[in-house]
Structure formats: structure tokens, C-alpha cells
Amino acid sequence: MPRTTKPLSDLEVKQAKPRDKEYTLWDGGGLCLRVKPSGSKSWILSYYRPTNGKRANISFGKYPAVSLTNARDSRHECLTLLAQGLDPQNHKSEQEHLKRVANSNTLEQVAHLWLKVKRSKVSEDYADDVLRSLERHVFPTLGAIPIHKLTARDVIAELQPISAKGTHETVKRICQRLGEVMDYAMLSGLIDSNPLTGISKAFEAPRKQNMPTLQPDELSGLMLRINQASIRISTRCLIEWQLHTMVRPSEAAGARWEEIDFEKALWTIPASRMKKRKAHTVPLSPQSLAILERMKPISGNREHVFPGDRNPKAHTHRQTANMAIKRMGYTGELVAHGLRSIASTTLNEQGFDPDVIESALAHTDKNEVRAAYNRAEYLERRRTMMYWWSDFIDAATTGRAPRSGTKHLRVVGSGPQTAQN
DSSP: OOOOOOOOOHHHHHHOOOOSSOEEEEEETTEEEEEOTTSOEEEEEEEEOTTTOOEEEEEEEEETTSOHHHHHHHHHHHHHHHHTTOOHHHHHHHHHHHHHHHHHSBHHHHHHHHHHHHTTTSOHHHHHHHHHHHHHHTHHHHTTSBGGGOOHHHHHHHHHHHHHTTOHHHHHHHHHHHHHHHHHHHHTTSOSSOTTTTGGGGSOOOOOOOOOOOOGGGHHHHHHHHHHSOOOHHHHHHHHHHHHHTOOHHHHHTOBGGGEETTTTEEEEOGGGSTTSOOEEEEOOHHHHHHHHHHHHHHTTSSBSSBOSSOTTSBOOTTHHHHHHIIIIITTTOOTTHHHHHHHHHHHHTTOOHHHHHHHTTOOOSOHHHHHHHHHHHHHHHHHHHHHHHHHHHHHHHOOOOOOSSTTOBOTTSTTOBOOO
16 A cells, blocks of 8 residues: 555644754645755755656745645645646746746836837827827836736826826826727737726816917917017028918928928928828918028938927927017917917818818828828918918908908919809
């Protein structure tokens, strides 16, 4: 008959004394307590590898840190693995490796991986803005947390002080961006589900506010202030350039000379600088070209049309026009982005085709086939509209009455017909 091993008792384990040589106390099922001459006691499981039948040992830790009960629990887990044909030692190594990998995938590291993908879909300025918001509000306290350990409670606790200040829009954006990071982690197999889904509902929703802007009949006052303002020539030209071309502040500030085709009077902004990552072509009116001529003596030998003040090798900051407008006394009444709204409102009131206006504003057409068709068809119609818009700005600057409506305009490239109201 096979010899039956009597299980150890807690007292036996506790009272096991060191001897001149290492010895072993067996508990059964391959589990033993190894006692060394130094007095150190370790739990060892002896088993046969399921792959080759060779004998192997796996350590469960030292007594008393690992009790007899704990050691028996570990033995049971190993025997269960062996019954499934798995080697406990290899399984343990694999689990430790997976744990190290999981702990190395911190929120900050995963966010950078997500942002690398995000940059292919948005403009560089927008991507940089996303990174700055995370660096300021998230990474200092939450960035080192492994992605699989991040909870909604962690994020809510971190964002509550920001929400208490009333900056609800900031909180909304951070929640949205963290949600995208966690979605990326889930789709990448780093986590099983997104624990931050719907987290924005834990905070007060921001009040919807329209972008501060002016009405068309207030344009003359704006032009007067721009002309009388104590600002740099390049800043004045930047504001006027954005107004005439109807582009976003970041797109205007980052304009490069290489993007300008003087012969065709076109400005092509590459996809990398556009909000929707689609190249945008702007027909340039004579007034827009005149602005470029004024800038040539200042920056004609540089990369950017509007170079930075502190670093001329870079373009001016996208907030330059905005800050200048504030200094003119328009705080709360107008922002640089609102210059686009003045153009949109004016052109819609004057009866221009809304689709042409939307195309000029680089708003995405959800119908991709239609968008491709429109880019070719609308370019010359947009040129006519941009010429009219620049004339309207000139009229507001000089005080003379502008031409009203589109009935006075001939559609360029469409024959002798007249544009309809």
C-alpha cells in the first residue's frame, strides 16, 4: 500500500526547529515545508511537469508570511492547473509577465498612443491643445495609474475641483478625451470595458454659449478700431487676413508662403493644418493679395507669413489676433473665431448659396461624393463670393455703401449669367 502522509498542523509548522542540515516536513499532495539551518522556512510544491514528466519544484513563499492555509490554497490551485494539462511554474511566469505589462500601460502612456492615432484625424493645433489639457489636468495625478486600474471614482475626484470653479466646458472636454483614451485601450485589448462611459453625467453640463461676434452693420466700427489700434503691422495684417479669407484663427496664424499660389491667386492649406484633416483651398481676392504684399518686407524671407514675435522661425500664436481684439475693447463681444460668423451672416443675408458659404468655411460635407463634386464646381463660385466679401469689408472700412445682394455679381466660370438671390 502506498504510504499515507499525515497532514501538518499549525503547531508543527510553528515549532519546527533548524537542524545542522536542511530537512523537509511533508503535508501531502506534493506540498512540503523546507526548513534550513538558518531557521528559514519555505513552502515548496513538488510535482511532475505535464509536458515531459520531469520533476519540478515551485515556491509559494516563506512561513510565517505564507501560512499553512495559504500554502494549501496555492497547492489546490496548482493541482487544478495540472489537471488541465498546464504547468504551474510556466503559468505563474506568464501571469507575472502579463501583470508587469499591464502595470506598465499607464494612463499617460496609453494616452500618448491614442493621441498618435488622433493626430492623423485632426489638425496639429487641435492635437496639441488636447495634449496640453491632459498634461495640465490629468497626467500630474492620474498619469501613472495603470490603465486597467483607473476607475470612474478616480477621475471624478480629480475633476470635481475644476468643476467647482465653474469651468464646466473644460471638464466636459476632459471627460470626452479620457473616454476616447479608454475606448482606444479597450479596442487595443488592454482593458475589457470602458469604466469612464457616461462619466460626464457626474458633472454639471456647461451652458451653451454662442461664439461672441458682431453683426454685419458693426463691421465698420471694427475696421475703424483695427486701423486705429496700437498694434504691430503683422498683427493688423493677421486680423485682416483672417477676416478676408474666412479661415480659423489657427489656420490663419500658421499660413506659409509656400502655400500661396500668386499666379492662380489661391491659398491651399494642407490637411495637416485643417481641423478635419482635409486640405482646403481659398481663392484670394485682390485685397487678400495686398495683405501678403504688405507682409513680404516683414516675413518674405521666412517660412511663415506671420512669424512669431519671440521666435521668428515659428508662426505667431493662434491667440495673437484674439488678444489684440480684446485689447481693442471687444472682451465678451467678439473673438477671433467670430470673424467667420460675421462673414457667414453677411453672405447668407445677401443671398449667396449656403452650400458655397459652407464650403468657404471648410465645414465638412457628410456626403463625400457630393463634397468631391462641390470642390470642383464651387471653387470659382467661391472666388466670386470672396471678391464680393472683400469689397464689402472695404466698403465698411471707407464708410461707402456696399453693393447689396448677389444680383450685381456675375458667376465667374459660369458664362454670362447672373447669380440668383
